[in-house]
Amino acid sequence: MTPTKWVRIWNERLPDVPLTLVQVSAAEAPDVLRAGDADAGFVRLPVDRTDLSAIPLYTETTVVVIPKDHVVAAVDEVSAADLADEIVLHPLDDTLTWERRPGLPAHERPATTEDAVELVAAGIGVLVVPQSLARLHHRKDLTYRPVTDAPESRVALSWPEAATTDQVEDFIGIVRGRTVNSSRGRAQAPAAQEKPQAKAKAKPRGAAQPKKKPVARPKAAKRGRPRRRS
Secondary structure, three states: OOHHHHHHHHHHHOOOOOEEEEEEEEOOOOHOOOOOOOOOOEEEEEEOOEEEEEEEEEEEEEEEEEOOOOHHOOOOOEEEHHHHHEEEEOOOOOOOOOOOOOOOOOOOOOOOOHHHHHHHHHHEEEEEHHHHHHHOOOOOEEEEEOOOOOOOEEEEEEHHHOOHHHHHHHHHHHOOOOOOOOOOOOOOOOOOOOOOOOOOOOOOOOOOOOOEEEEEEEEOOOOHHHHHHH
């Protein structure tokens, strides 16, 4: 998933408040938020909510990344058991939690998902990741298929509870689908027709984002209210 739609809406509603996107790994995202290096961001659950608020957004399909000429490319979906004889790469920044990983382990673990994708292209093995990561690292010589019984990855919008600024409220409203004329908050509206959005309990600081997902960082004075386009 990329936040293109939400960024577009932000730019339409708040043209005088630039929104900067920062890419970080899933593991780094919570600390980026806690350190104040981003105002809000997309994180993979579970996340420590001691000092972070989080709104669950959606659950990602898990897929296996394979060369286009791989036998698995001939089917629409596979199970973990179908990968039993495959070398399944396990990068150090893996975001999935398995009770038992499928396939055969590689001799070494790639440092990053991006490195693992390169190894898949070289015919070293296959890679199981959330679908957004397969899309992020897409190559013309690779494809992917859903793994029906693999663990899924939940994505949430998160931010430091103690640093819920007007701009953060505006971004929350956009992500939740509120209209510009909503009576709730600054730019909020009836909860959109989107999926699960329950406010999490947290205390102060931090918001993060999943692997290579942009973190929202509005550049505006903390005190001033940005002008709204009606």
